[in-house]
Amino acid sequence: MSKPSPRDRLAQAAFDLFDERGYDRATVDDITERAGLGRTTFFRYYRSKEDVIFPDHDRLLALVRDRLLTSGHATTLAAVSGAVRLVLLQYLDEGDLALRRYALTSKVPALRDREIASVARYQRLFREFITEQMSDSHESGSLRAELMAAAVVAAHNHVLRRWLRGESANPVGEVDAAMRQVTGLFTAPVPADGGTAVVAFRVGQDLATLLPELQRLIGSGDGLP
C-alpha cells in the first residue's frame, strides 16, 4: 500500500474524530492534531471542516468533463455512460472512506443536504453536454436533455447507494446495465432510413388476419398472397 497523501490523512483523522466525538464536537484543530499536520496544510486542501469529508468534486467534475469531450463514443448517451462509470469507479476506489461518508451524511442533515447539492453539479454538466450534442435546440429538446441528465444521475446514484448499503457485489456491472436501461428509454424503437419498417403493436388478431392491412400500410404487396 502506498503512503496516504496529506489530503487522505486529514480525511481519515476527521472521520476517526467524528466517529469518536460526533461531527459537531470535532474542530479543525482537533483534526490537524490527530493527523500530525498543521492548519496551513489543512486549508491547502479544504476550505472548511465540512469540506473534509467530501470527495474533491471540482477535480472529479473536471475529469468527467474531460472524458466527455474526448469521448470517441458513437452516441451521446454512450459517451455519458462512460463518464458515469468513471464517477462510480472513483467512489469504489475510495472504499472504506466512501462507506464512512455515507454513514456520516445519513446522520448529519447539513452534510446530507450538501451532498445532494453536489449531485446537481454533475447533472448540470451532463445536461449541458447532452444539449451541445443535440441538433434539436427547441424547447422540447431542452426538456429532453434535462430528462436524460436526470435519468443518468438517478441511475448512477441508485447503483452507488446499493453498493454503499452492501447490496451490490458488482456495482460496475450494475451501472452498465442501469445505463443501458436509461439509453433504452431515450432510444426510438425504429432506426433511420432503408428497408421495410415494421411498427410494434399488439392486437386481438392473428398474423394471417393482420397481413393484408400490414401490406397496405407498408405498400410492398409484391410476392405476397
Next chain:
Amino acid sequence: MSKPSPRDRLAQAAFDLFDERGYDRATVDDITERAGLGRTTFFRYYRSKEDVIFPDHDRLLALVRDRLLTSGHATTLAAVSGAVRLVLLQYLDEGDLALRRYALTSKVPALRDREIASVARYQRLFREFITEQMSDSHESGSLRAELMAAAVVAAHNHVLRRWLRGESANPVGEVDAAMRQVTGLFTAPVPADGGTAVVAFRVGQDLATLLPELQRLIGSGDGLP
C-alpha cells in the same frame, strides 16, 4: 386583497431586508422588528433565518402525499402528474415571493444547496409512491421507479425554472406537456397480454422475404402461405 398572515409578513420583511442589506447582514431580530412582530411569533413559523425564505415544504409534501393517495387516476404516472401540477400551482400562487426567492438563492450558495436538497424530498416521495404502485418488486423495478421519479422532478423543475426566468407564459400548460413527455418515455409501445405480438425492427428486406421468419418467431403459421 386579504391581509397577509404573520408567516407571510415575516417572509416579506425578510426579503426586503435581504435586498437592502444582503442576506448575511440581516438578523432574526431585524426581521421581526421590520415585520412588527415578536421573536416568539417568528419561531412559531420558522426554525431559523434560513427557513424564512423557503416554502413550507412539510405542509406541501403532506398535500402532495394526500393527493397521491386519494388520486382516482388510472395510471401511476397520471396520479403523479396531478401531484406535480399541484406543486407547480403552489409556486405560481406565491407569485412575487417565488421570484424573489429565486433571485436570492441564485446569489447565496448555502441557500441554493438547501433548495436543491429540498427537491430530493419530493423525488423520494414520488419514488416511494411509484414503487408501491408497481407489481415488479425486483431490482430492475426499483431502478425504474427511481428513473421515473427523477424524470418527474426534472420535468417540474424545468418548467418552474422557465417560469421563474420569465420564459414561460403558460407554465401549467407546459408542465402538463412535460409530464406527457415523461409518461411517453415510460410507456411500453406493446401493451399487455392477448393477440399477436409484432416486434419493431427495420431490415434491408421487403415484407415478403421477411414473412417466413416472422411466422416462425411468432409460431402462428396457420392460414399463411
